[in-house]
Amino acid sequence: MKINNREMMTNRQFLFIVLFTNICVTPFVAPSLFFAHIGHGSYLPLVGIFLFTIGATYVAIKICEHFKEENIVEWSRSLFGKWFGTLYGFAVIVIFYLWGYLMMYVFIELIIYTQLPQTSRMLLIFFILAVTVYMLRQGLSTFSRFVELFAPLTLLILVLINVPQFKNVSFQHFLPFETLPEYGMGYFHYQIVSQLFMFRAVFIIYFFYPFIEKRGKLFRFAILATTISVLQVFLSIILPLGIFGKDFVKRLSFPYQESLETVSITMLPLDRISILTSIIWQLIILYVLYVSFFATISGIRSIFRFESERWLTYSLLTLTFFLALYPFSKDFIIKMIVYWSFAGIFVFGIVPFFVWLYVRSKKG
Amino acid sequence: MKKITLLLVAVLLLLSGCVGVYEIKHQSFITAMAIQLEEEENRIKVSVLELVTEPLDTVSENSEQSTGNVRSRIITVTCKQFPDCMERIRASLSTRFVLDKMKFIIFHETILEHGIKEIMEYFFQIGIVELTAVLFSTTQDGEEFLQNEGGTTLTRVISGRQFHPDLFPVNIWEFAPWMYSDLKSNVLTSLSVIKQEDEQMEEMLQIEGLNFLRKDKLAFSLPQEDKRWIHLFFNKNKRDLTYLLKDESLVFKVRKQWIKMDVTKKRVKLNVKLVGWLLVDEEDPDIDTLEREVEKEMEEKLQRIIDETKANGVDIVGIGEKFRVKNWDTKDWDEKLKQLDIVVEVDAQVLSGFGME
Numbered sequence: 001m002k003i004n005n006r007e008m009m010t011n012r013q014f015l016f017i018v019l020f021t022n023i024c025v026t027p028f029v030a031p032s033l034f035f036a037h038i039g040h041g042s043y044l045p046l047v048g049i050f051l052f053t054i055g056a057t058y059v060a061i062k063i064c065e066h067f068k069e070e071n072i073v074e075w076s077r078s079l080f081g082k083w084f085g086t087l088y089g090f091a092v093i094v095i096f097y098l099w100g101y102l103m104m105y106v107f108i109e110l111i112i113y114t115q116l117p118q119t120s121r122m123l124l125i126f127f128i129l130a131v132t133v134y135m136l137r138q139g140l141s142t143f144s145r146f147v148e149l150f151a152p153l154t155l156l157i158l159v160l161i162n163v164p165q166f167k168n169v170s171f172q173h174f175l176p177f178e179t180l181p182e183y184g185m186g187y188f189h190y191q192i193v194s195q196l197f198m199f200r201a202v203f204i205i206y207f208f209y210p211f212i213e214k215r216g217k218l219f220r221f222a223i224l225a226t227t228i229s230v231l232q233v234f235l236s237i238i239l240p241l242g243i244f245g246k247d248f249v250k251r252l253s254f255p256y257q258e259s260l261e262t263v264s265i266t267m268l269p270l271d272r273i274s275i276l277t278s279i280i281w282q283l284i285i286l287y288v289l290y291v292s293f294f295a296t297i298s299g300i301r302s303i304f305r306f307e308s309e310r311w312l313t314y315s316l317l318t319l320t321f322f323l324a325l326y327p328f329s330k331d332f333i334i335k336m337i338v339y340w341s342f343a344g345i346f347v348f349g350i351v352p353f354f355v356w357l358y359v360r361s362k363k364g
Numbered sequence: 365m366k367k368i369t370l371l372l373v374a375v376l377l378l379l380s381g382c383v384g385v386y387e388i389k390h391q392s393f394i395t396a397m398a399i400q401l402e403e404e405e406n407r408i409k410v411s412v413l414e415l416v417t418e419p420l421d422t423v424s425e426n427s428e429q430s431t432g433n434v435r436s437r438i439i440t441v442t443c444k445q446f447p448d449c450m451e452r453i454r455a456s457l458s459t460r461f462v463l464d465k466m467k468f469i470i471f472h473e474t475i476l477e478h479g480i481k482e483i484m485e486y487f488f489q490i491g492i493v494e495l496t497a498v499l500f501s502t503t504q505d506g507e508e509f510l511q512n513e514g515g516t517t518l519t520r521v522i523s524g525r526q527f528h529p530d531l532f533p534v535n536i537w538e539f540a541p542w543m544y545s546d547l548k549s550n551v552l553t554s555l556s557v558i559k560q561e562d563e564q565m566e567e568m569l570q571i572e573g574l575n576f577l578r579k580d581k582l583a584f585s586l587p588q589e590d591k592r593w594i595h596l597f598f599n600k601n602k603r604d605l606t607y608l609l610k611d612e613s614l615v616f617k618v619r620k621q622w623i624k625m626d627v628t629k630k631r632v633k634l635n636v637k638l639v640g641w642l643l644v645d646e647e648d649p650d651i652d653t654l655e656r657e658v659e660k661e662m663e664e665k666l667q668r669i670i671d672e673t674k675a676n677g678v679d680i681v682g683i684g685e686k687f688r689v690k691n692w693d694t695k696d697w698d699e700k701l702k703q704l705d706i707v708v709e710v711d712a713q714v715l716s717g718f719g720m721e
């Protein structure tokens with residue numbers, strides 16, 4: 001892969017990109033899934049998910065260190081052969097593309113449900129995709145600097161929207177701890193297991209690795225980014241649970257959004273801290289779309305040897321625009337996210353693990 | 365040329381954003397709602413207070429009124445099912461029906477006796493009501509309540525509720541979890557608004573008492589004279605509370621309080637620790653005697669409230685929740701509660717003025 005030296009990113013920029021894209025729209029989607037199956041034990045699976053992500057990140061970095069200047073699509077073709085490699089590369093592209101598509105879809109639904117019920121869906125999609133195209137055309141280093149510039153503000157707002165909610169939390173809703181194991185097989189429900197792919201943003205390392213300047217401490221930065229995003233998702237589970245209790249919280253479509261609505265701060269416009277969420281999640285969804293389409297475009301170019309990145313970008317985004325207009329049901333989207341997550345676990349968790357074992361054995 | 369064409373296409377797309385715009389004057393902001401059950405016909409009566417944003421001369425409703433700078437009108441409908449009432453209100457408005465600016469909902473005792481789960485679930489399902497809206501109850505006719513209230517009285521009280529000693533404000537989000545559990549009772553302040561019969565016809569808020577619910581249904585009403593005592597179990601407003609004791613010869617102002625609940629499977633001990641000032645005492649006994657007298661009288665009052673509520677299966681302090689947290693059996697909780705031995709102990713400390721002993 002040709003690397004443009006002006007497109008390089010620092011470890012810190014990588015950290016912020018992974019942090020925010022890892023958070024994605026998970027705080028709004030995952031909690032209701034957890035509450036439906038494991039009630040007040042909903043926060044426990046995060047431990048397993050976190051450990052899985054750390055393991056997968058370690059494997060990803062080790063593989064990237066071996067293949068150095070190649071992305072996942074390129075090394076899969078050299079490792080698995082032309083046909084299997086292309087098939088695997090194609091699966092990687094589809095998973096990354098669906099990441100952006102599904103998350104944008106969920107975000108649009110959330111925005112329409114909570115903040116802009118009268119706004120045209122087409123307009124929201126258009127604006128989000130237009131900014132994504134613009135950022136993609138500006139290049140990776142511009143995007144990285146942009147994320148870094150807004151990172152302190154975004155982190156500050158994340159603190160501001162979470163901390164006031166603790167005032168409304170009742171610790172009794174988390175008790176009794178001794179009943180947590182009683183959910184038994186609920187923890188292994190297929191929808192819960194699919195959430196192992198929750199912090200998928202770290203897998204962008206398979207495409208970003210050649211662009212990172214100093215790679216020595218990359219694992220530490222990736223773990224730090226994942227830890228902070230796990231903390232945010234953890235809060236998005238325990239705050240609604242602590243405020244509403246396990247019986248009521250499972251009746252809510254977007255528990256985290258509803259728990260945000262319980263805080264009234266008169267200094268803010270409309271007294272609501274939820275007004276801040278739409279601002280930062282606008283940014284976060286743009287980051288997710290950038291990363292998703294960056295990986296998709298890089299992958300397609302690696303397979304089909306496209307010269308013109310510009311027209312590929314425009315075509316892909318136009319296709320996404322029309323696809324996003326189709327009104328899928330919420331159940332269908334949740335099902336899609338579950339199946340897509342299982343595909344992700346296989347493609348980015350299981351396959352790379354065996355690749356790493358192979359690479360290690362070759363090194364001796 | 366290509367760029368201009370692209371720009372024009374983009375602008376055309378943006379035009380769709382102008383289609384769904386509603387100006388404020390084309391919106392009907394509902395600021396309050398009163399719901400009651402007309403028992404003879406078994407129909408729900410819903411009255412809403414609409415904030416009028418149109419110019420004066422264009423409004424033509426019979427029940428319109430003006431209070432200060434705020435103009436409002438009341439719309440009342442009756443129906444068999446609550447969602448149908450909402451549709452009827454929507455149909456009677458010429459502008460867009462907006463419920464997310466609603467400050468409070470008043471439930472008449474008739475609808476509380478019937479149960480309000482379906483009404484609350486309608487609000488949760490459609491997701492158009494702010495979870496910070498405050499809930500109250502009343503014995504007054506809903507339409508009359510809103511007529512007298514005029515869109516300002518209760519709103520002022522809600523905004524400054526920390527200054528009102530007897531108000532027990534409950535937001536929707538605080539109320540909702542206990543609608544599905546009988547391990548703790550929901551409590552609603554019962555209010556009415558009367559017009560004073562003087563020249564200015566000013567409206568006055570009256571606190572009627574407190575209503576306790578078992579799940580979504582009215583289970584027990586605490587009369588007006590006992591309403592302030594209940595605050596000793598909660599002191600939700602974090603305000604000073606003044607009590608008249610010893611046949612009104614002693615005035616005791618509670619500054620701080622702590623509640624401790626010791627729970628066993630057979631017996632519950634509620635320890636209420638109070639620190640307060642003595643404002644008036646006509647007899648002037650020594651401090652130890654005084655503290656014992658305060659404790660004794662308060663214990664008697666609180667014990668009576670607990671016994672009455674317990675007999676009605678109402679768990680005002682959430683003993684059932686303590687049982688659940690300890691993973692003890694909470695099946696048929698209202699019956700179990702009646703068997704429990706609940707003892708109230710008051711531990712009062714009397715300080716002289718300005719907190720100096």
